[in-house]
């Protein structure tokens with residue numbers, strides 16, 4: 730908990746561990762095997778839904794102009810070409826291309842939505858009320874605080890994720906990477922660059 734936040738509200742709520750234990754106990758009492766449901770999800774979250782998927786998409790888009798055009802036109806169809814999944818409720822994937830003049834950044838003002846099969850589960854700061862509210866109102870300041878100091882002439886566009894429309898930023902390709910193979914290009918791409926709080 731941050732220093733200075735009103736803690737009285739939170740003290741009425743049990744710790745995360747206690748709440749998990751309480752839910753687990755109730756499920757056990759009723760003979761429902763929670764672990765059996767959690768294990769596959771845990772596997773997906775730690776082994777399958779990783780930013781390296783988004784990085785693969787970005788590397789392909791940098792290396793293949795036709796693919797980039799398809800990706801920008803219909804993100805869902807283009808990632809399916811690479812065998813990458815999205816849950817059915819992620820009905821649209823909108824890929825946002827950064828340029829020298831425009832920088833895109835994504836958030837979910839309501840909660841924590843991301844294109845998690847491509848970007849990975851959202852980092853803690855993404856779910857923080859402070860990020861969710863301030864990145865909309867004062868994006869340039871928030872990005873600067875996160876280490877990305879954009880020149881004033883760069884326009885910043887903030888995209889608010891919804892349940893059925895997910896976003897991924899297509900970062901600018903770093904200079905000096907001409908002719909690199911796609912796996913080497915993909916290794917340059919970070920989770921934060923796919924969210925838009927970092928450049929490469």
Ligand code: FE
Nearest residue numbers: 837840841842
């Ligand atoms: Fe959300």
